[in-house]
Amino acid sequence: MSTVTRQTPLAYAQQRLAPKMTVLNGMEVAIEYTSAELEHKRKATLGICDVSCFPRFGVKGLNVVQWLKEKKVEIPPQANSWVKQGDTLVLRLGLNEFLLEDQLDGQACAALCDATQPKAYGLYKVQRNDTALILSGSHVQELFSEVCAIDLRDAALLPNTVVMTQMAGISVTLLRQEFNGENVYRLWCDGTYGPYIWDTLLEIAEELGGGAVGLSCHYKEML
């Protein structure tokens, strides 16, 4: 049986930037767009990084908390909150729906995918085909003020809060986390909207002195 290499939902949108690609978790992903020095400048100003290739697992249903506890998953205490368990983000998207995402090439999501069918618990696996981004830099709030109606500044957005809102007219899930000693925002949206959100955010980022950054800018081990 042959294995198909998937493309990031942003593949065609990124084509004009001619990034250096690699395959991670079975998906082609941009690791570098330009020189490392320039990308680090962009990251510090306003960097947008495609991390759609990270493994994800979605599940929902009335007994989902019990099922995840049995799988030793740490449960965020309330709806619209998240916790980090090892290298896995656990997002509680409602009372009975969860999204888990391994960072880089973690295996926790794959293990859950292979676990006992959650259907026996009355649960549903939610197929995820997200566009996922890391937004970083000193000008990120200026970007948000152009595309989002709610206040996402540090003072207004409590730690470990998951925000579900619209950005540039499409539905997104958003959180703020500390990553490598700096505050970054994580954003997920439906993969089919990926090229639109990428082009929209990138245009604003470039106006503000930032731009696209490759995975190696955040994860040196990818070089």
Next chain:
Amino acid sequence: MKLLKCPMNGVRPLSEFVFGGEVREMPDPNTCSDKEWATYVHHRNGAPGMKKEWWYHGPSGTWFIAERNTMTDEVARTYLYGQEDKQ
């Protein structure tokens, strides 16, 4: 900008919401008269006043109920279905 409070996600711009119609109790189709059923299917109460309405928050997929004065467009409160007493 008009704002509405989603009981799960907090205050959001109205553009994130979709109106789902007035909350109306469905008569039992097995026992009600044809007239009652036809009224339920075809008739709507357009008189302004305080009404219970279904609203949907798109980004999170949350259906909830808003009590809104359709004359003044003031929303008295919002809550999840079945959690009226908890608000």
